[in-house]
């Protein structure tokens with residue numbers, strides 16, 4: 001099912017962030033949400049995820065039981081290892097070999113046993129990405145997943161994201177104009 005948002009409005013105090021906003025995110029395809037800082041990209045994702053409530057409008061088609069996310073801030077369990085953070089979402093189904101292989105593919109092998117609080121910003125980002133990818137979701141929502149990564153690591157993470165999200169609904173927020181092409185996005189939402 002496509003994810004459809006219709007006539008959304010959202011204000012914070014006197015600031016109107018979304019006004020009568022509508023869009024359709026195609027099922028099993030990648031959509032990039034592109035826009036300047038502060039235009040409301042994260043707010044829209046939060047409404048789709050059910051973290052924020054819109055003042056008006058409607059969201060439909062979100063598979064809430066099969067949804068995973070990379071949040072703007074990593075939202076990891078600081079005292080657990082990278083591996084344990086990833087395992088948390090798997091309901092016991094993710095094998096150690098799969099976690100090891102995926103972590104290696106995003107150049108994160110050295111973080112396997114380390115508590116997340118000891119990891120760099122870019123490493124934490126990759127733990128959050130791997131966690132979302134291994135969660136066996138139908139729909140994955142990512143808020144700037146490549147933030148803070150050097151070019152080579154970015155290319156590696158991009159490859160892994162594309163491999164795992166093939167045939168799934170992927171929604172990616174970015175303010176990098178190159179990323180819709182890099183992700184091979186089928187749809188582009190440019191926010192004003």
Ligand SMILES: Nc1ncnc2c1ncn2[C@@H]1O[C@H](COP(=O)(O)OP(=O)(O)OP(=O)(O)O)[C@@H](O)[C@H]1O
Nearest residue numbers: 012015017035036037038039040041042043044175
């Ligand atoms: N909980 C909140 N309370 C008050 N204002 C908020 C809140 N969340 C967001 N805003 C404001 O709403 C506007 C849109 O924020 P949002 O985080 O959705 O933008 P964004 O496009 O994701 O920005 P960025 O690219 O910098 O992450 C900003 O002006 C922000 O300050």
